[in-house]
Amino acid sequence: MTDEREITLTVNGTEHTIEVEPRRLLVHAIREDLDMTGTHIGCDTGNCGACTVLKDGEPIKSCLMFAAQADGAEILTVEGMEDLPEADDIHPLQEGFREEHGLQCGYCTPGMLMAGKALLDEHPDPDEETIRDAISGNLCRCTGYQNIVRSIEYAAEELENRAAADGGAVAADGATDGGPAASPEGGHAAPEFGGDADTFCGREDCCGGPDGADPFDRDALLDDAGDADDTADADAGTDANDRGDTK
Amino acid sequence: MKSAPFEHHEPDTVDEAVSLLESLDDPTILAGGQSLVPMLRFRLANPDVVVDINGIDSLDYLDEGDGHLRLGALARHADVEDSDLIDEKYGSFADAAPLVADPQIRNRGTVVGSVAQADPKGDWGSILLAHEGEVIATGPDGDRAIPADEFFLLPYDTTLGEQELITEIRVPEPAPTEGSAYHKLKRKTGDYAMAGVGVRLVFDDDGVIESAGIGMTAVDITNARATDAEEHLEGERPSPDLFATAGELAAEQSNPESDEHGGADYKERMVDVLTQRALSDAAERAGTVTVQRRVTQ
Ligand SMILES: Cc1cc2nc3c(=O)[nH]c(=O)nc-3n(C[C@H](O)[C@H](O)[C@H](O)COP(=O)(O)OP(=O)(O)OC[C@H]3O[C@@H](n4cnc5c(N)ncnc54)[C@H](O)[C@@H]3O)c2cc1C
Ligand code: FES
Ligand code: FES
Numbered sequence: 001m002t003d004e005r006e007i008t009l010t011v012n013g014t015e016h017t018i019e020v021e022p023r024r025l026l027v028h029a030i031r032e033d034l035d036m037t038g039t040h041i042g043c044d045t046g047n048c049g050a051c052t053v054l055k056d057g058e059p060i061k062s063c064l065m066f067a068a069q070a071d072g073a074e075i076l077t078v079e080g081m082e083d084l085p086e087a088d089d090i091h092p093l094q095e096g097f098r099e100e101h102g103l104q105c106g107y108c109t110p111g112m113l114m115a116g117k118a119l120l121d122e123h124p125d126p127d128e129e130t131i132r133d134a135i136s137g138n139l140c141r142c143t144g145y146q147n148i149v150r151s152i153e154y155a156a157e158e159l160e161n162r163a164a165a166d167g168g169a170v171a172a173d174g175a176t177d178g179g180p181a182a183s184p185e186g187g188h189a190a191p192e193f194g195g196d197a198d199t200f201c202g203r204e205d206c207c208g209g210p211d212g213a214d215p216f217d218r219d220a221l222l223d224d225a226g227d228a229d230d231t232a233d234a235d236a237g238t239d240a241n242d243r244g245d246t247k
Numbered sequence: 248m249k250s251a252p253f254e255h256h257e258p259d260t261v262d263e264a265v266s267l268l269e270s271l272d273d274p275t276i277l278a279g280g281q282s283l284v285p286m287l288r289f290r291l292a293n294p295d296v297v298v299d300i301n302g303i304d305s306l307d308y309l310d311e312g313d314g315h316l317r318l319g320a321l322a323r324h325a326d327v328e329d330s331d332l333i334d335e336k337y338g339s340f341a342d343a344a345p346l347v348a349d350p351q352i353r354n355r356g357t358v359v360g361s362v363a364q365a366d367p368k369g370d371w372g373s374i375l376l377a378h379e380g381e382v383i384a385t386g387p388d389g390d391r392a393i394p395a396d397e398f399f400l401l402p403y404d405t406t407l408g409e410q411e412l413i414t415e416i417r418v419p420e421p422a423p424t425e426g427s428a429y430h431k432l433k434r435k436t437g438d439y440a441m442a443g444v445g446v447r448l449v450f451d452d453d454g455v456i457e458s459a460g461i462g463m464t465a466v467d468i469t470n471a472r473a474t475d476a477e478e479h480l481e482g483e484r485p486s487p488d489l490f491a492t493a494g495e496l497a498a499e500q501s502n503p504e505s506d507e508h509g510g511a512d513y514k515e516r517m518v519d520v521l522t523q524r525a526l527s528d529a530a531e532r533a534g535t536v537t538v539q540r541r542v543t544q
Contacts, residue, residue, distance in 0.1 A: 022255035061351045064284045136436040137349025
C-alpha cells in the first residue's frame with residue numbers, strides 16, 4: 001500500500017491541511033475530505049465539466065487531477081463565489097443564472113459558474129461565441145445552453161455597471177430594459193423568460209415557465225398537457241437536423 | 248472507480264526523473280493527466296509508481312531554437328493556443344490547438360503527453376508527421392531524436408523505451424515559402440476527431456511544390472501519413488485538380504473503421520474533403536496563388 005501524505009489546499013481563501021493517498025482525486029478531496037459538495041461529479045471521465053474548479057485562477061476538471069498535485073494551490077469552488085470582492089449577497093454570475101433562468105436541475109451549474117468566472121476574469125465583455133467556447137467543456141442536459149449564455153451576459157453587464165458606478169457614474173439597472181411583449185395567447189414560443197414585468201407571474205421563486213404560469217396550478221397544467229405531442233415532434237425535428245449537420 | 252494504489256514521485260529535474268524511471272519497478276510518467284487519470288481510474292493502467300513531471304520547470308517551454316519550433320514536455324495545449332509565435336508562423340498548430348478537447352482540458356493536457364499517448368484519434372501526432380518532426384527522448388543512455396515516422400507503432404504503442412522520458416517534440420522552422428494547416432471533423436465541440444488532416448507544403452521560388460507532408464487523424468491504427476498524396480503533389484504547381492486528386496489519394500490510403508459516428512466510406516470521403524481544405528489553406532498561407540476550392544465549406 002502507499003502512504004498517505006499531508007497536503008495543503010487553500011480553498012476559497014481558507015487553508016486546509018489534509019492527509020491523502022496519492023490516488024485521491026482533487027474532486028474527492030474537495031467533496032469528501034473538506035465536505036464541500038457544491039462541486040459535482042457528473043461523468044468521472046473528464047467529459048461533463050460539473051467538477052470544474054479554478055486552480056490558481058485557471059479552470060480545470062477536478063476529476064482529472066490528483067489532490068496531491070494541487071498541494072500548495074489556491075482553489076476556488078462554487079461555495080467561494082459569494083465571498084469574492086465582486087459579490088454582493090451572491091456573485092453577479094449567480095444572480096445572472098437566477099435572473100435569466102440559467103439552470104433547471106442545477107447539476108451542471110457549479111461547473112458552469114466556474115467556467116463563467118474564469119471567462120469573465122479574462123474577458124470582461126465577451127461576445128456570444130467567446131461565451132460558448134468558454135463553456136464548451138461543460139455539458140448541460142436541461143437548458144439547451146441559451147439561458148446559460150444569457151446568464152453570463154447578464155453578469156458581464158452587471159459587473160460593468162458596477163465598475164461604472166464605482167467610477168462615480170450612475171449605474172444603469174440592466175434588468176429593467178424594455179422586455180418582450182407578452183407571448184400570444186396560448187402560445188408557447190415565449191422567447192424571453194427574463195423575469196420581465198410583462199411575463200412575470202408574480203411568484204418570487206417561480207420556475208419562470210414559458211408563459212409564467214403558476215407551477216402549482218394543476219388545472220392549468222392539465223389543460224396544457226395536450227401540447228406534449230407537438231413538443232415531441234419539434235424535438236425529433238431538431239435532432240434530425242443535428243445529425244444532418246455532421247454529415 | 249478509484250485508481251489502484253500507487254507511489255507518487257515528483258522529481259524536480261530531468262536527471263532525477265530518468266534515474267527514477269531506471270531504478271523503480273513499473274513506473275509510468277504523469278504529465279497533464281488528461282488521458283492517464285481516466286486510464287488509472289478504469290484500471291486500464293495499473294502502475295506501481297507514478298513519476299509526475301509537472302514540477303520539472305526546465306520542461307516548460309515553447310520556443311524556436313536550432314532551426315526548430317520546440318515544445319517542452321510541459322507545454323500545454325493552452326500554451327500553443329495562446330502563443331503569438333504559433334499564430335504568426337505555425338498555421339497547423341494554430342488551427343489544431345483550439346480544436347483539441349475543451350478549455351479545461353487544454354489548461355492541463357500537454358502536446359508531448361498527447362504524442363506519447365499515441366491515440367490514433369489524437370490531433371498532434373498528425374501535425375508532427377506532416378511537419379516531419381522529431382521526438383526527443385532522454386533515457387539512461389542519454390538523448391536521442393526519434394523521427395516522427397518511426398515513433399508510432401500501434402494504438403497507444405510507440406518506439407519509446409520504458410525508461411525513457413520525452414523531453415521535447417520539435418518541427419523544422421518554416422521556410423519563407425511554406426504553409427501549413429489542420430482541419431478536423433468532430434461530432435461536437437470538445438470531441439475527438441472523426442477524421443482530421445494536417446498538411447505542410449513547401450514551395451520553391453517558382454511556386455512549385457518542393458515538399459509535401461500530410462498526416463491523418465482517426466482513420467488508421469495510428470496517426471498516419473498519406474504518402475501517395477504527398478508524392479503526387481511534389482514537383483507540381485498547386486491547382487484545384489491537383490488538390491482534388493491528392494484528396495482522393497489520401498482517402499484511398501486511409502483505413503477508417505465504421506462506428507456509431509459514421510461509416511468507413513463516409514469517413515474516407517471526409518479525408519478527401521479535409522485534405523483538399525487543408526491543402527488550399529496551406530498554399531494560401533505559403534503566399535502562393537489562392538487555389539479555388541473544389542469542395543466548398
Ligand atoms: C474529454 C476529453 C477530450 C479529449 N479530446 C481530445 C481531442 O480532441 N484531441 C486530442 O488530441 N486529445 C484529446 N484529449 C486528450 C488530451 O489531449 C490529453 O491531454 C493528451 O492525450 C495527453 O496529454 P497529458 O499531458 O494529459 O498526458 P497524460 O495523461 O499525463 O499521459 C498520457 C500518456 O503519455 C505518457 N507521457 C506523458 N508525458 C510523457 C513524457 N514526457 N514522456 C513519456 N511519456 C509521457 C504517460 O505515461 C501516459 O501513458 C481529450 C481528453 C479528454 C479527457
Ligand atoms: S465529473 Fe469531471 S468532467 Fe465530469
Ligand atoms: S440545469 Fe440540469 S444539467 Fe444543466
